[in-house]
Amino acid sequence: MNYILKDENAIYYECRFSSDNALYLRCGSDAYLITDGRYATEARERVVGAEVIISKDLITTAKKLIKKTKIKKLHIDPKEWSLYNFSKLSKKSDIIYKRSPDFSHKKRIIKSDIELEILSEAAKLGRKAFKRLSNEITESGFGESEFALTHSAKSILSKYGKYELSFDPIVAINDNSAKPHALPTDSRLEAGDILLVDAGLKYKRYCSDRTRTIFAQKDFRFGTHQKFTSKQIQKAYDTVLKAHDHAIKKVRSGMRAKDVDALTRDIIDRAGYGKYFVHSTGHGVGLDIHEMPYISSKSNTRIKDGMVYTIEPGIYIPGKFGIRIEDMVAMIDGEAVVL
Numbered sequence: 310m311n312y313i314l315k316d317e318n319a320i321y322y323e324c325r326f327s328s329d330n331a332l333y334l335r336c337g338s339d340a341y342l343i344t345d346g347r348y349a350t351e352a353r354e355r356v357v358g359a360e361v362i363i364s365k366d367l368i369t370t371a372k373k374l375i376k377k378t379k380i381k382k383l384h385i386d387p388k389e390w391s392l393y394n395f396s397k398l399s400k401k402s403d404i405i406y407k408r409s410p411d412f413s414h415k416k417r418i419i420k421s422d423i424e425l426e427i428l429s430e431a432a433k434l435g436r437k438a439f440k441r442l443s444n445e446i447t448e449s450g451f452g453e454s455e456f457a458l459t460h461s462a463k464s465i466l467s468k469y470g471k472y473e474l475s476f477d478p479i480v481a482i483n484d485n486s487a488k489p490h491a492l493p494t495d496s497r498l499e500a501g502d503i504l505l506v507d508a509g510l511k512y513k514r515y516c517s518d519r520t521r522t523i524f525a526q527k528d529f530r531f532g533t534h535q536k537f538t539s540k541q542i543q544k545a546y547d548t549v550l551k552a553h554d555h556a557i558k559k560v561r562s563g564m565r566a567k568d569v570d571a572l573t574r575d576i577i578d579r580a581g582y583g584k585y586f587v588h589s590t591g592h593g594v595g596l597d598i599h600e601m602p603y604i605s606s607k608s609n610t611r612i613k614d615g616m617v618y619t620i621e622p623g624i625y626i627p628g629k630f631g632i633r634i635e636d637m638v639a640m641i642d643g644e645a646v647v648l
Contacts, residue, residue, distance in 0.1 A: 442508075
């Protein structure tokens, strides 16, 4: 198959190296990593299975290589390319560019054994970071704002710069937790508050993703068993936890993604919170924090062994509180294993 890639993670998947200015071109059995002189040394040291070409004009170089190989058709993911760059690539070209959305994500949907090991380690490191964060908050976090707590989360998750983050952490208190993608505010953490933390780190470029919602009190832990003083909050929390646990227990390889989504959604619907579950049950995780499969009510994707995705049901009552519990799972021998 002939294809050209521009996305960093898509390129890394092919040749174990990428940069913020690179193209990967495969024409039959020939493969090329095209980048500029800033990355020449690292590219030559790290690239696997492709010829490294250094260029000041990547697209022009790619066009010359494509013409030289005399191929007729080239797959391209339109989501990776700006209109300007694609116009430059395709101008005065006889090549048929076959638009293949999510080209790399589809290739990467089934993780290899090595990838599963890396993702498992990323998840374990994420869990340890959550434990360190709970210690930090217990010692000096009460009275601090969401801005300060978010800064602490970034420092602790990255182990003070050792790891990259999967995404900017979400640290939300009380009514701010009712926003699934809450931004930090000046709200300060006090004993008895709801605290929602959604965060992850990268290990060998692969992401982790985890969410916990806790009752903030001295010596709290980011465990899934939480006791709240409010009966309303406790009911919502227990419903989300039940949905989370039920889906992980019941999902099987061969099911459609929308049926996995139904495992959480039906429980939340029956408890009367259906309109407050405003997102899908989960998403794939790998080199990107959001990959296939998407565990949504509209997805007919068949779940298969080797897939890695999140289970993250939630209930969000605007102006009051939000609950989300999230874990990454891998499909192994037909069942979901929490990483």
